[in-house]
Amino acid sequence: MFKKKECIAMLLAGGQGSRLYALTQKTAKPAVPFGGKYRIIDFPLSNCINSGIDTVGVLTQYQPLVLNEYIGNGLPWDLDRAFGGVKILPPYQGNKTADWYKGTANAIYQNLEFINRYDAEYVLILSGDHIYKMDYSKMLDYHIEKGADCTIAVLDVPIEEASRFGIMSANEDNSIFKFTEKPKEPDSTLASMGIYIFNKKKLEKYLIEDNADPNSSNDFGKNIIPTMLSAGEKMFAYQFEGYWKDVGTIQSLWEANMDLLGEHPAFTLYNEDWRIFARHFAAAPQYLGEDASVKNSIITEGCEIYGTVENSVIFTGAKVMEGATVKDSVVMSGSVIEAGARVEYSILDENVTVGKNASVGVSKENSKGITVIGADVVVPEGKVIGDGEMISDNI
Amino acid sequence: MSAVGLVFTNIHDQNIPDLTRKRTMASVPFGCRYRLIDFTLSNMVNSGITKVGVITHNNYQSLLDHLGTGKDWDLARRSGGIKLLPPFIASHAGMGANKLYTTRLEAMMGAMDFISRCNEDHIVLSDCDAISNIDLSDVIKSHKENGADITIVTTKVDTDTFEISAGSAVITSDENNRISDVVHYSRRIHGIKEISTNIIVANRDYLQNVVSDAIAHGYTSFYSDVLDRNLLRANYFVYHYSGFYAQINSLAGYYSCNMKLLEKGIGDALFSQPNRPILTKVRNSAPTRYTGDAKVKNSLIADGCLIEGTVENSIIFRGVKVGKGSVVKNSILMQDTVVGNNVNLGCVVTDKNVLIKDERTLSGHSTLPFYISKGTMI
Numbered sequence: 001m002f003k004k005k006e007c008i009a010m011l012l013a014g015g016q017g018s019r020l021y022a023l024t025q026k027t028a029k030p031a032v033p034f035g036g037k038y039r040i041i042d043f044p045l046s047n048c049i050n051s052g053i054d055t056v057g058v059l060t061q062y063q064p065l066v067l068n069e070y071i072g073n074g075l076p077w078d079l080d081r082a083f084g085g086v087k088i089l090p091p092y093q094g095n096k097t098a099d100w101y102k103g104t105a106n107a108i109y110q111n112l113e114f115i116n117r118y119d120a121e122y123v124l125i126l127s128g129d130h131i132y133k134m135d136y137s138k139m140l141d142y143h144i145e146k147g148a149d150c151t152i153a154v155l156d157v158p159i160e161e162a163s164r165f166g167i168m169s170a171n172e173d174n175s176i177f178k179f180t181e182k183p184k185e186p187d188s189t190l191a192s193m194g195i196y197i198f199n200k201k202k203l204e205k206y207l208i209e210d211n212a213d214p215n216s217s218n219d220f221g222k223n224i225i226p227t228m229l230s231a232g233e234k235m236f237a238y239q240f241e242g243y244w245k246d247v248g249t250i251q252s253l254w255e256a257n258m259d260l261l262g263e264h265p266a267f268t269l270y271n272e273d274w275r276i277f278a279r280h281f282a283a284a285p286q287y288l289g290e291d292a293s294v295k296n297s298i299i300t301e302g303c304e305i306y307g308t309v310e311n312s313v314i315f316t317g318a319k320v321m322e323g324a325t326v327k328d329s330v331v332m333s334g335s336v337i338e339a340g341a342r343v344e345y346s347i348l349d350e351n352v353t354v355g356k357n358a359s360v361g362v363s364k365e366n367s368k369g370i371t372v373i374g375a376d377v378v379v380p381e382g383k384v385i386g387d388g389e390m391i392s393d394n395i
Numbered sequence: 396m397s398a399v400g401l402v403f404t405n406i407h408d409q410n411i412p413d414l415t416r417k418r419t420m421a422s423v424p425f426g427c428r429y430r431l432i433d434f435t436l437s438n439m440v441n442s443g444i445t446k447v448g449v450i451t452h453n454n455y456q457s458l459l460d461h462l463g464t465g466k467d468w469d470l471a472r473r474s475g476g477i478k479l480l481p482p483f484i485a486s487h488a489g490m491g492a493n494k495l496y497t498t499r500l501e502a503m504m505g506a507m508d509f510i511s512r513c514n515e516d517h518i519v520l521s522d523c524d525a526i527s528n529i530d531l532s533d534v535i536k537s538h539k540e541n542g543a544d545i546t547i548v549t550t551k552v553d554t555d556t557f558e559i560s561a562g563s564a565v566i567t568s569d570e571n572n573r574i575s576d577v578v579h580y581s582r583r584i585h586g587i588k589e590i591s592t593n594i595i596v597a598n599r600d601y602l603q604n605v606v607s608d609a610i611a612h613g614y615t616s617f618y619s620d621v622l623d624r625n626l627l628r629a630n631y632f633v634y635h636y637s638g639f640y641a642q643i644n645s646l647a648g649y650y651s652c653n654m655k656l657l658e659k660g661i662g663d664a665l666f667s668q669p670n671r672p673i674l675t676k677v678r679n680s681a682p683t684r685y686t687g688d689a690k691v692k693n694s695l696i697a698d699g700c701l702i703e704g705t706v707e708n709s710i711i712f713r714g715v716k717v718g719k720g721s722v723v724k725n726s727i728l729m730q731d732t733v734v735g736n737n738v739n740l741g742c743v744v745t746d747k748n749v750l751i752k753d754e755r756t757l758s759g760h761s762t763l764p765f766y767i768s769k770g771t772m773i
Contacts (some may be wrong), residue, residue: 036682037698075466076677261684269681270701280677282437284666285427285695287657294691300682301428301698313682 003083005055007122007140007197008115009048012104013041014061015129019249022374022392023349028060030128031067032253033332033350035260035269036300037316038278039070040247043133044126045077045086046276051136053124055084057114059107061091061100076279089114103218109207115200123203125196125220131256131267132193132244133274139238140197149202149233152176152225153195153240165191166221168237176235181221190237193244196220202233243267250370254347257313257330261296283317291322307337315350324354328364338381346371355381362387398517398535399475399599400439401510403502404432405452406593407524410560410644413766414746418457421449421523423643424729424747426656426665427697427712430461431523431643433675436468438594439519441671442531446475448509450502452482452495461676468674480506499617503602504610510603518602522593524560526641526652528668534596534634541572543632544601545622548594550640554584560644564591564618566633574631577623579616589633591618592640601629639664650744650764653710653727657693680713688719704734718753725761743767 017029024032030041041058048056056079060067067088074086089111091100101107108115108125115123122143124136134153143151154168162183168190169178180186206224210216216223229235243266247253259266269276283302288294293308302317307324315333320326324337327344334351337343341354346361347370354360358379361371369388378394379385404421414423421432432449439447447470451458464470465477482495483505496502503510503520510518517535529548538546549566552559565588567576577591605621614620622631639661641652655661666673680699685691690705697713704721711717712729718736726743734740735753742759746769751757755773759765767773 076679263686265684270684270699275679276681277679280679282672282674284662284673285697286683287662287695288691288693290693292692294685294689296685296687296689298682298684299696 002117002119005084005118005120007053007124008055008057008084008118008120009044009053009124009126009136010108010111010115011041011044011048011056011058011126011128012107013058013067013128014101014107015127016062017129017248020253021250021390022372023250023253023347024063025374025392026063027066028062028064028128029248031070032247033315034131034247034253035257036298036313037280038276040131041067041071041128042077042276042278043131044128045071045079046274047132047134047136048124048126049077049079049277050274051134051138051140053136054079054081055118055120056086057089057111058086058128059089059101059111061107064088064090070279072279077277084118087114103223104220105207105210105216105224106218108203109211109218112204112207115204120200123198123200125194125198127194129248130193130244130246132240132242133271133276134195134240134242134244136195136197139195142238143197143236146174146236147234148197148236149199150225150228150235151197151238152235153193154190154237155193155240155244156189157191159186159189162186162189162191166194166225167191170237174237174239176229176237179225179229190239192221193240194221196225202228250347250372254330254370258311258328260298260313261311281316289322292320307339329361332375341379346373348373349375349377351376353378355379355383357381358383358385360385397515398442398444398519398531398596399510399513399515400436400444400447400519400521401503401506402432402435402439402447402449403499403520403522403593404449404455404458406499406502406522407560407644408452408454410524411646411649413646413768414649415454417454417769419451419453419455419523420643422455422457422461423649424712425526425643425649426653427695427710428678429673429675430458431526432458432461433673434526434528435521435523436470437671437673438527438529438531439521440468440470440674442519442535444519444531445470445472446478446513446515448478448480448506450480450506452502455481463676467676478509480509483508498615500606500609500615500621503606503617507603507606510599513599516599518597518599520593520595520597524643525592525594526643526665527592527594527636527639528665528671528673529594529636529638530671531594531596534594534636537572537634538596538632541632542630543596544598544630546596546632546634547574547622548592548596548636549589549633550592550636551587551589552640553587554590555586557642558644558648559584559588559590560642563642564593565589566591568633572632572634574622574626574633577618577626579619589635592636594636596634605629646744646764646766647762650727650742650761654708654725654761656695656710657708662695678713704736704738712747727764746771749773 013030017024073080079086169188245256286303289306306322307320319336321339330347338356340357342359344361345364374392408415470477683700696711699714714731720737732745739756750772
């Protein structure tokens, strides 16, 4: 038995995130840790439940183990439901065909049956690559009010950055008349956030047509949106204001973590009305030792800090021992910085050990790039890891 | 191993009247993010117990709020899980109408329905005034090996330095761990004594019989009427527990117990036992943020805090804010306490949601901490 849902969300979480290098060797991008105790996917999932959307299909493909385990039955997000809730949708072997998800649109196409089970009027398409807080219910109201077939959330970006995004040109009433994916010479600054609301019937029609077209690359940005636009469907831009960050690169992931710091952080997680939920592991409170010095940083439960931490984000259960220094860095869960070691302008993945008196990265001012150490790597005692290196295996 | 748990949540409330004015002993906040019942429940869950009866008495709203369905302890189950046992008050005269239980024995009688419907062989009884991380499956193992009817977990304390609760039972046992004497001292005692932790493993059938029998005789005390009277006839054993153990029996004791967590090794003994995590209600607080002016030393801090001032030798609960220029020393600040700017606090215990405005100076002493009740604005 299924109950009808007005709107369900489909979360595209199959991406590899190859530009995160060492950080996505063993995990899909949406499962990359962020902000002390979260994973990227916590943001769209928390946005869903906070917006009253209680049915979410999560489309997985690349390295799904951590992601599947993390999402589980959806309990941390209140998405363990008798009707709806969060469901993992991996690619599957069908009666006649067996296919990987060939593109974002193809992934949804292959799961039309899931959408139809809930008899949804509207389908919200999300991706697991962005850090932001957004009330999707307002976007849905807007979509209904405009009588749109498709609504695309857009963000005003500086013109010099516009060529990195899908760029929309809209009329005064926000109806879209032009869409260009990564234009060389952008003529608008409205960038697509990769968040779409479709009328289900229209979505179904275009997905079926798209699937029948052998020349299509089965992608929302490249195929579905342009085709709908040229067919004259009613498409509207929904302007979002607020913090939104694509964390697809090492640099942007580092920046997004740093945006949580400061006297007035660019992005704050301290809002009781819009909580970001995450799966929790029973860790003790954080302990700051007698000689600890912590400045302009965020620190999470289970951490033990005996050394110096500055301008950094320290994740659950990480340890900074006596005389060790961590500066301008992101240190993920379970990592240990042994006594006297130094970590600067770096991202350490989960369960990294930096041996005694070892040194990772150089000061931000003198650095050419962020140093990255992949999960479970042990940096031996006294070892020096230079500027901008990416280490994913033991040395 | 088949065992069921039974937790007494109110039994020692009167020992810390300030903290239990609006809550049960079980829901007294402790150690940054826990409630006292978390230790009891975690010990049971970590030992493979999946059915726990929770006996309440009064003021148990905060406890219900904390426990919810029990899912944070993995106790939201189709079969078993948490069973709340609110006081059973007979509605007809002659059966003790409108009388709430006053002793452990009467409380057990009230829970007899629950106890008799279980099919587990053993029952583990526990109070909520004690803090420990104990492997109960080992207690049950020793209980079985001894062929015991009842096994009491005891721990050795120096009563000159360890303030034991009024009415604690001092247990003497022989070299085979068989209990030879159970004594309740009402006066202050001295020297090293083996005291009951009030964690008791019993054969369920046996317990059912002795409790019913005792009630039929009009007895009231579990220790002096049941245990003491049957000592020579029954198989009562002790299990010596030597891990971390603390009893909360006064405000000063509550204070020093929290402060103990700052001592080297204590935190590990309590929180970092392999496969025995202490579980608690998840609040989804963001990590704690320290600004550029923060100075923090030797302190335990929960998530969700904003620290802009100085914190030393303190226990800081979830969602606490310490403003610029403020100095918090040797204090316990419970959930959502807000400390303004340029405030000085020494040996203060704030209950939940206390607001201390700018420029205030408040101070107590470690033997008489300054307690500020829930929701107070200063």
